[in-house]
Amino acid sequence: MDAIVLENVTKAYDSVIAVNAVSLKVHAGAILGLLGPNGAGKTTTIRMIMNILVPDSGSIHVLGEPVSDSTRDKIGYLPEERGLYPRMKVLEIIVFLAALHGLTQVEAARRGKDWLDRLGLSEWSDKKLVDLSKGMQQKVQFITSVIHRPPLMILDEPFSGLDPVNAATIQEIMLDMRKQGSTIVLSTHRMEQVERLCDSICLIDKGCNVLDGELRAVKQSYGKNTLHVEFTGNDAFLNHPAIGQTARLITGIEAKLKPGADPQEILKAAVNSDARITRFELLEPSLSEIFIDRTTHA
Amino acid sequence: MRKILLIIKREYLTRVRTKGVIIGTVIVPVLGVGSILLVVFLVGHTATQTSRIVIVDNSGQLGPAVAHGLDGKLADGQPQFVVEETVLRPASPDALQKDLRARINSETLDAYLWIPQDLDQPFELHTRNPENIGLIGPLSRSVDQALISSRFEHRGVHLDDLQTILKGTDRKLLKVSEAGESVEKGQGIAIAIALVVLLYTSLLMYGIITMRSVIEEKTTRTMEVLISSERPFELPAGKILGVVAVAFTQFAIWMTTTALLFSYGVLASWRMTRNSPLAGVHVPISLVLYAGLFFIGGYFMYASMFAAIGSACSNEQDAQQLQWLSMAPLVFCMIIYGVVLNEPASRTAVILSEIPFFAPVLMSLRISLQTPPACQIARSLTLLVLTTIAVMCASAKIYRIGVLMYGKRPSLVELVRWPRYT
Numbered sequence: 001m002d003a004i005v006l007e008n009v010t011k012a013y014d015s016v017i018a019v020n021a022v023s024l025k026v027h028a029g030a031i032l033g034l035l036g037p038n039g040a041g042k043t044t045t046i047r048m049i050m051n052i053l054v055p056d057s058g059s060i061h062v063l064g065e066p067v068s069d070s071t072r073d074k075i076g077y078l079p080e081e082r083g084l085y086p087r088m089k090v091l092e093i094i095v096f097l098a099a100l101h102g103l104t105q106v107e108a109a110r111r112g113k114d115w116l117d118r119l120g121l122s123e124w125s126d127k128k129l130v131d132l133s134k135g136m137q138q139k140v141q142f143i144t145s146v147i148h149r150p151p152l153m154i155l156d157e158p159f160s161g162l163d164p165v166n167a168a169t170i171q172e173i174m175l176d177m178r179k180q181g182s183t184i185v186l187s188t189h190r191m192e193q194v195e196r197l198c199d200s201i202c203l204i205d206k207g208c209n210v211l212d213g214e215l216r217a218v219k220q221s222y223g224k225n226t227l228h229v230e231f232t233g234n235d236a237f238l239n240h241p242a243i244g245q246t247a248r249l250i251t252g253i254e255a256k257l258k259p260g261a262d263p264q265e266i267l268k269a270a271v272n273s274d275a276r277i278t279r280f281e282l283l284e285p286s287l288s289e290i291f292i293d294r295t296t297h298a
Numbered sequence: 299m300r301k302i303l304l305i306i307k308r309e310y311l312t313r314v315r316t317k318g319v320i321i322g323t324v325i326v327p328v329l330g331v332g333s334i335l336l337v338v339f340l341v342g343h344t345a346t347q348t349s350r351i352v353i354v355d356n357s358g359q360l361g362p363a364v365a366h367g368l369d370g371k372l373a374d375g376q377p378q379f380v381v382e383e384t385v386l387r388p389a390s391p392d393a394l395q396k397d398l399r400a401r402i403n404s405e406t407l408d409a410y411l412w413i414p415q416d417l418d419q420p421f422e423l424h425t426r427n428p429e430n431i432g433l434i435g436p437l438s439r440s441v442d443q444a445l446i447s448s449r450f451e452h453r454g455v456h457l458d459d460l461q462t463i464l465k466g467t468d469r470k471l472l473k474v475s476e477a478g479e480s481v482e483k484g485q486g487i488a489i490a491i492a493l494v495v496l497l498y499t500s501l502l503m504y505g506i507i508t509m510r511s512v513i514e515e516k517t518t519r520t521m522e523v524l525i526s527s528e529r530p531f532e533l534p535a536g537k538i539l540g541v542v543a544v545a546f547t548q549f550a551i552w553m554t555t556t557a558l559l560f561s562y563g564v565l566a567s568w569r570m571t572r573n574s575p576l577a578g579v580h581v582p583i584s585l586v587l588y589a590g591l592f593f594i595g596g597y598f599m600y601a602s603m604f605a606a607i608g609s610a611c612s613n614e615q616d617a618q619q620l621q622w623l624s625m626a627p628l629v630f631c632m633i634i635y636g637v638v639l640n641e642p643a644s645r646t647a648v649i650l651s652e653i654p655f656f657a658p659v660l661m662s663l664r665i666s667l668q669t670p671p672a673c674q675i676a677r678s679l680t681l682l683v684l685t686t687i688a689v690m691c692a693s694a695k696i697y698r699i700g701v702l703m704y705g706k707r708p709s710l711v712e713l714v715r716w717p718r719y720t
Contacts, residue, residue: 014715050526052702069529077526083519088312099304100527144523 001064003028003152003183004049009058011044018044020207021058026185026200028063028151031178033198033215034187035287037295041207042187043080046154049185050077063151073101076150080157080187082141086130090121090140093129094147101148108147115143119169134161142170146177153177156187171197191287201287205295219284226289227255227263229270230279237270252279301528302536309511309540314547323548327555348376349408349433352398353384354391356415360444361386364411367440378436382407395424402426409433417445487639490666493589494635497659501596502628504545505604506621511537512608512701513617521701531694534609538601545597584669589662591679596658599686600624606693609700610716616707627655635663642667652678654685 004026011019019041026032036042047053048060051067060067063074084093091112098108116122119139124132129140138161146153155174159167174184174197186198194201195215202212211218227243230252238246238253242261247254257263263282270277285293313319351368355361361384370378388394401407402424409425421441425433447457512534515521524533603624611617634656638647642664651660651670657678664670699716700708708716 047702052525052698072526075526077523079519079522079526081519081522083515083521083523085312085515085520086518096304096308097523097527100301100524141523 001028002026002061003030003063004032004185005059005061006045006049007059009045009048009055009060011041011048011053011055017207019048019055019204022204022207022209023058024202024209024212026183028183029178029181030199031174031184031186031197033194033201034185034204035189035191035194035201035291036204040204040295042204043156045204046077046156046185046187049154050075073148074150074152076145076148076153076155078142078145078153078155078158080160082138082161084129084137084141084144087128089126089128090132091116091125094140094143097144098147101150103148111147112143115147118173119143119166135163135166138162139166139170142173146173149182151181152183152185154185154187157189158186159188159190159193167193191291195287203291203294210294211290215287218290219287222285222290224282224284225257226283226285227253227257227266228279228281228283229253229255229277231270231275231277233275234273235275236273237266237275240266240269242266254283301532302539305528305533305536306540306543309537310543313507313511313541313544319544319548323551326548327552348372348378348380350380350382350406351408351437352382352401352410353413354388354394354398354410355384355386355413356388356391357413357417358386359417359448360413360441363444363447364413364437364440367443368436370436378432398424409437411437411441413441417448487667489585490639490663493585493666494632494659494663497589497593497596497662498628498632500545500593501600501658502625504541504597505600505624507544508538508541508601509604509608509617509621510614511541512605512697513611513614516609516612516701525698525701534602534605534694534697538598538605541601542594542597585662585666588665588675592658592662592682595679595682595686599654599658599682599689600628602686602690602693606696606700606713609697610703610708610713611700612703612707619707628659631656631659635660638663639667643670648674652681654678654682657682 002025004024006022006024009019009022010017022041022045034042034045044053048055049062049067051069051072062071065071088096091109094112094115095105095108098112099105103111113122113125116125119142121136121139124136129137132140142155142158145155158170158174162170171193174186178184186194188194198215200212200214201218203210213221230249235253238255242258242263242265244256244258246256257266263280267277267280270280353361353365355364365381365384368379368381372378385394395412398407398410402409403426405426409423412422412424414421423434423437428434443457450457450460515524528536604621607620607624608617611620634650637644638650638660641647647660647664648670650656651664652674661670661675661678665675696713696716700713
């Protein structure tokens with residue numbers, strides 16, 4: 001089953017088309033990376049999935065139902081702009097927002113304490129939010145979006161403001177939730193997190209879906225067009241006509257292959273030029289490279 | 299409904315615990331009663347000690363009469379003025395003035411009155427504190443009295459005779475209603491004006507509290523979290539109901555306090571005194587009920603407008619520039635209410651009081667003065683309810699878009715366009 005299905009969804013603000021005929025499917029139990037430059041239309045897309053905004057045309061289904069106010073309770077949402085009542089106590093605000101998602105006060109308090117314990121915030125439960133550090137507030141915000149155990153979660157930049165240890169903790173929790181069957185939409189600009197966590201991606205640019213599919217398939221479709229060579233000695237082979245842009249590394253180089261280039265010819269040229277090759281590997285492009293390629297050269 | 303109750307509870311508990319509300323609940327009545335008592339005190343106790351004065355009469359006609367008229371007493375029974383000397387036609391005026399100024403500066407004299415030779419010229423009062431109302435008031439009255447009396451006597455008329463001739467008679471006003479007749483000593487007007495002021499300030503104050511609450515959620519970015527878990531109507535509805543609960547809590551405290559003060563203690567005994575301004579003050583329960591109904595209808599209408607304005611603005615400065623949209627009808631009520639007060643049954647008053655934006659204040663005012671026909675009240679209330687529903691629906695649509703908009707303040711045209719985005 002698909003957790004989210006968008007079909008030809010369009011949304012415009014007066015003459016500005018924020019989302020233009022976007023179609024997308026997110027498989028249940030998967031983690032989707034929703035990518036795109038600033039102002040590409042990601043937030044508008046998320047708000048339509050949340051039923052905060054209504055599309056001008058097209059249809060949206062969430063967990064098998066047409067999107068509505070009732071589907072909203074099945075979604076855990078962590079917005080990009082963090083915000084909680086600064087003068088409320090930590091546990092109070094967690095219980096309040098959990099109760100809005102349908103939990104009883106008692107159950108919300110029990111789960112809230114468990115989560116605070118898990119994220120190392122137990123001692124802060126009676127403190128006002130304004131007294132917490134930015135990273136701690138981010139963890140509280142994360143708790144409020146997952147406490148009601150939603151089958152679908154939309155997390156917009158969940159690692160923002162977190163140190164590497166806390167980022168790893170949140171990452172672990174996300175993988176744990178996926179294991180339990182939850183679907184996660186992860187909107188972020190941190191491509192290394194997407195490569196590490198996501199099963200599939202959707203790249204939106206200027207309101208259009210310019211690339212989507214399983215992450216592995218997307219990368220494979222780009223082919224192995226990057227050459228990683230570690231060597232000592234003569235580097236004259238780098239002038240081979242099949243080699244494009246080259247980046248020098250401490251132990252060697254990383255070079256882009258020109259379309260139709262044969263790596264074997266380059267290897268032959270390197271050997272003939274008396275270079276001592278210790279590593280010669282063809283690599284897939286990184287997600288960052290794909291992102292830049294699709295959003296700047298499209 | 300459960301979510302609305304949760305929001306009402308949070309909004310109520312958060313607001314009711316704030317220092318502003320606690321202080322407002324205590325300070326408003328204290329300030330109100332305090333200012334009345336202060337005025338009463340100031341009026342009755344403008345002078346606290348005897349003033350020593352000298353009267354210099356260059357005309358030689360008025361000095362003794364003016365001195366005679368300064369017969370006021372202080373609260374402790376002491377004379378308010380002691381005329382140390384009355385000098386008629388001084389031989390060397392300059393030297394005398396110099397001497398009197400020296401006495402004032404050495405604080406052995408409080409003032410001297412300089413009556414000119416030509417009585418059409420201004421009189422002069424020389425004192426260290428020319429703003430002293432307790433000194434100036436009685437002196438002016440005494441001088442005027444003496445001067446007028448002198449003029450009449452020149453024409454062969456005695457002032458006492460004239461006062462007797464011109465004396466009118468007291469009026470006794472009786473208000474006729476279905477309940478019978480009651481003596482009117484101005485308390486009806488007082489209640490009506492108090493009601494207008496109360497409704498105006500309450501609608502404005504609680505509307506602005508609602509608006510600020512929305513702005514706070516926008517500026518702290520709590521809004522996006524909230525609207526992801528609630529229907530668009532639930533958040534403003536819960537907020538508005540939470541604030542009205544705070545309003546009713548304050549009203550309840552003020553009314554209970556007033557009732558207790560009027561039932562027991564000094565105010566109660568003062569109320570029973572025949573000549574007391576509080577004697578005969580009676581607020582019919584029907585007026586309280588009608589005013590309550592119109593307040594609720596008006597509050598929902600105005601608070602929805604204020605909430606929509608709050609949702610459209612990213613900070614209080616922007617909101618202050620847009621809030622005139624909601625304030626204008628209320629301010630108009632305060633400008634126009636005199637027309638209704640003078641003729642509550644006139645055609646103008648009837649029309650104005652049925653316009654929903656003015657009805658909460660003006661219809662309540664009409665009811666307090668002279669209960670209008672039931673059909674007019676019903677029509678006004680129905681129009682108010684229908685308009686309130688329409689305003690709430692439009693505001694909810696603006697709210698839904700506005701809470702997500704940050705940056706520059708929207709124009710009026712943009713506000714009107716926003717409901718189409720939802």
